Amino acid sequence: MSKRPPYDELMAACSILVLERLSAADFTAAGLFPDWFAAFAPAGFSPEGGRLRPATIFPFLEYFLEDAEEFWARGVDGKMVSGFWTETAPDGADMNFEAVAYRRGNSNFLFIRRLTTGFDRLHKVFQKGRELSLAHERLFSEISKKDILLHCIIHDMSGPLTGMMGALEIAKQENLSRRGKQLVDLGLAAAKRQANLINNLLDTFREEFGPADKTLPDPAQAPDAIACGREVLATLQPSLAMHDIRGEVRLPPGVASLRVIAEKSRLERIFYNLLQNAMRFSPRLGSIGVSFQAEEDFVRIAVEDEGPGVSPDVAPQIFQKFVRGNCSGGKAGLGLFFCRITTEQWGGSIGHEPRPGGGTSFWLRLKRVR
Amino acid sequence: MIQKKICLLGGHAVGKTSLVARFVKSVFTEKYHTTIGVKIDKKTLSMGDRAVNLTIWDLAGEDEFGAVDIAYLRGASGYLLVIDGTRRSSFDRALNIQQRAEKKVGSVPFLALINKADLAAEWELTDTELQSLTALGWKVFHTSAKSGDAVEAAFKILTEAMLNHS
Incomplete structure (x- = not known):
């Protein structure tokens, strides 16, 4: 039977480094080292009774440990969890971590857990969500540009139409046959419908892209x-x-x-x-x-x-x-x-x-x- | 050796991680890789006869999934506020983040980096908007993580300002 309690192996197998607090900055190993720790362990570090200063290995912990000290000083059993952070190992691989300050009885522990599958899944969700958000933003921007182009085209269309309506109004005053008057009326009605359509487009543009004047009419x-x-x-x-x-x-x-x-x-x-x-x-x-x-x-x-x-x-x-x-x-x-x-x-x-x-x-x- | 902590702040996908990768490893990838929490890198800069050991905290970008965790700014000697020149929304977000950052760490040195300068033809930000930043007294740099333009210079200028500030 192993001298070590089985939880040591269990924690290491779960990629968790367990450190017991000795003083404000110093810790000692309270279990087996998980595999990933070899990439970060200080040169010449001995697991047996060796002292560790985790904040010198992981700069992220410098500020987390300040909060952890306050937490441990309260003397209440419980835990405090850090946010996620990513460090690059000396071999260039990025590793993701989370820390937990833990207190039980008179002992204070620091757990450092390497995040793997669960974090990768979470990352995929965030990645996809942010990619979709970016795509939406780009699409919206493209639509806005096209709306502006449409506005310019519509605006240019309205000029000749005004001239056509003016000419038809003048023609209406002429001595036309009954059939001629009917045709001019038809032409005018069609031109007015067209003008209304153009005005709708221009007004819509003004509402959407004009100055954001939200004051109510007087x-x-x-x-x-x-x-x-x-x-x-x-x-x-x-x-x-x-x-x-x-x-x-x-x-x-x-x-x-x-x-x-x-x-x-x-x-x-x-x-x-x-x-x-x-x-x-x-x-x-x-x-x-x-x-x-x-x-x-x-x-x-x-x-x-x-x-x-x-x-x-x-x-x-x-x-x-x-x-x-x-x-x-x-x-x-x-x-x-x-x-x-x-x-x-x-x-x-x-x-x-x-x-x-x-x-x-x-x-x-x-x-x-x- | 002098130790300094720098944070990178800004909206999501503005190029914070790419700027750090360009500065620390001289690499760039077109593929967008989102950050969760904070990514920590280190680089030593020679500033004249002094060596400065920079710890760079690349904070996850702010978006509808979550706000920038301003608590991570604790102990920062300066920060880089990154804006994506091609996305107007990142400009407004940066203004808001800067106010919260100043509340947290006071008036430490910072630079505004208008990133993606290689896509300047597609920028949505107008000259007037950019001038409004300088009118606020901000130091503004146009950077490109892709080409590397002004990236090293920005980190050096911020480091110089941090050394002079302390």
């Missing part, structure tokens, strides 16, 4: 949501008529005006986007309603259509960028995204729900100004 300048809704609906009346769709404003009894925290031109664009969206999905002879409801601190606005409803596949992402619902006809998928980021910037919220009897209700809640 309540003194708060627009009347009902008047805005009416005006936008009126501008869309020719298009609605062309598709045999009826558009109406629905108000609660006795309410003629509801002022909200918003900026008028962008609120009009929100109405425009929601109404165009409703029109696109409405059947012939259907109706679109713009309803208003006054709550204590908010105004709830809903644009309701009688269309097929939002597909469950698209519903969770419908307010995200570049999501185009059931329609892909020349739309960038930014209209609802713009509605969301703008209402949220004003401290409001937006959503959608199925209408009883069919169709969809897109709603927004904006802060009410009394």
